[in-house]
Amino acid sequence: xxxxxxxxxxxxxxxxxxxxxxxxxxxxxxxxxxxxxxxxxxxxxxxxxxxxxxxxxxxxxxxxxxxxxxxxxxxxxxxxxxxxxxxxxxxxxxxxxxxxxxxxxxxxxxxxxxxxxxxxxxxxxxxxxxxxxxxxxxxxxxxxxxxxxxxxxxxxxxxxxxxxxxxxxxxxxxxxxxxxxxxxxxxxxxxxxxxxxxxxxxxxxxxxxxxxxxxxxxxxxxxxxxxxxxxxxxxxxxxxxxxxxxxxxxxxxxxxxxxxxxxxxxxxxxxxxxxxxxxxxxxxxxxxxxxxxxxxxxxxxxxxxxxxxxxx
Numbered sequence: 318x319x320x321x322x323x324x325x326x327x328x329x330x331x332x333x334x335x336x337x338x339x340x341x342x343x344x345x346x347x348x349x350x351x352x353x354x355x356x357x358x359x360x361x362x363x364x365x366x367x368x369x370x371x372x373x374x375x376x377x378x379x380x381x382x383x384x385x386x387x388x389x390x391x392x393x394x395x396x397x398x399x400x401x402x403x404x405x406x407x408x409x410x411x412x413x414x415x416x417x418x419x420x421x422x423x424x425x426x427x428x429x430x431x432x433x434x435x436x437x438x439x440x441x442x443x444x445x446x447x448x449x450x451x452x453x454x455x456x457x458x459x460x461x462x463x464x465x466x467x468x469x470x471x472x473x474x475x476x477x478x479x480x481x482x483x484x485x486x487x488x489x490x491x492x493x494x495x496x497x498x499x500x501x502x503x504x505x506x507x508x509x510x511x512x513x514x515x516x517x518x519x520x521x522x523x524x525x526x527x528x529x530x531x532x533x534x535x536x537x538x539x540x541x542x543x544x545x546x547x548x549x550x551x552x553x554x555x556x557x558x559x560x561x562x563x564x565x566x567x568x569x570x571x572x573x574x575x576x577x578x579x580x581x582x583x584x585x586x587x588x589x590x591x592x593x594x595x596x597x598x599x600x601x602x603x604x605x606x607x608x609x610x611x612x613x614x615x616x617x618x619x620x621x622x623x624x625x626x627x628x629x
Contacts, residue, residue, distance in 0.1 A: 320472045325439050328353040334385040334435050334466055335504050349436035351383035351400040355444065356437070357408040358382040358396035359624050360417035362426060365615060367564050367605050369520060370458060370481060372527035374425035377418055377455070378432050379444070380619070382407060385436045386462050387497040388485075390539075390581050394572055395619040397433065406622050411440075415447040418455075427527060428456035430481070435461050438469055445476065456529060463505035464498055470511045480512040480532045487548025494579065495539075502552065509534060510557050518560035533604065537566040538593050541580025546593045554600040562604040565597055568615040584612050 318327070327333070328342040340347030357379055364375040380393070383400030391397050408414045418429055429448075434441045445457060459473065460481040484505050486492035492501035512532050520531035534553055538546045553561060567590050571582050590609050597606065617624040 323439055323472055325353050327439055349383045349385045351436050355440035356382040356400040357414050369528035373525050376428045376430045377421040377426040378430040380432045381437045384433050389495050411443055411447050430458040430460050432460045435465050465508040467511055474515050479528045483535045484549050487552055488545040506556050513557050518558050520562050533562045535564045540583050540585045543589050543592050547596045550596050563602045564604050565606040567607040567609045568611040570612045
């Protein structure tokens with residue numbers, strides 16, 4: 318497959334993500350529960366990302382609905398569990414999505430973050446092309462869950478300026494139980510290694526301290542699963558590079574309305590986070606570490622047209 322083939326027609330036998338479900342998304346939903354048309358739950362300014370990602374004026378984040386993972390604890394579960402039927406304020410036309418992005422770019426945002434783009438990569442490329450046709454060339458941030466296809470990532474070389482993947486699990490049993498995916502650890506390692514091949518370990522910043530080129534790997538520490546987090550950090554350092562920028566996240570909280578098991582019905586405690594931070598420091602990783610109190614602040618509400626209003 319060439320990048321020119323990565324169009325809506327690619328969704329006739331979908332192989333966008335490692336599930337490779339083969340659904341004809343023109344006729345039925347795939348495992349991501351998304352159609353062939355773009356479905357965007359929110360286009361909004363976000364000031365709570367890592368400092369080089371949010372930048373001075375915040376990043377324009379485009380939150381795709383649906384997802385190729387089924388995380389039981391998903392903090393964005395209001396939009397990730399299904400892309401259909403779309404809510405009244407969701408956007409489903411390329412022109413309207415581009416209008417919303419353009420408005421935020423005119424207000425000072427200089428980068429566009431595509432959040433959960435894995436299952437809507439052709440739609441993402443169409444949106445980017447529409448922006449280019451309007452004379453707009455913002456930096457592109459690819460913010461994924463790490464369960465990405467190597468083939469698709471190779472086709473995105475030269476399109477994405479900054480990769481911002483999650484690395485959720487080193488424990489494949491935990492990944493299958495909590496997120497419904499197989500071989501997550503190996504798949505994410507390979508995917509992020511490809512991102513590293515494209516970007517290296519250096520994070521190139523402009524004069525305003527905004528990331529223009531590079532890779533930042535995120536890891537959310539889950540309560541009751543310290544060994545999983547330590548395993549993730551060791552995989553990053555040992556199999557990708559100890560110089561990659563890593564964002565360690567303590568913002569986990571049990572979203573209301575979800576039934577959670579395996580210790581996930583509570584927040585992370587101080588002892589657990591301290592153990593993971595100690596490993597982070599022992600591996601001499603660099604990047605950012607959230608305060609434990611962040612769990613009280615990063616709580617979006619996607620039933621609102623301003624989902625991050627007052628939360629970060």
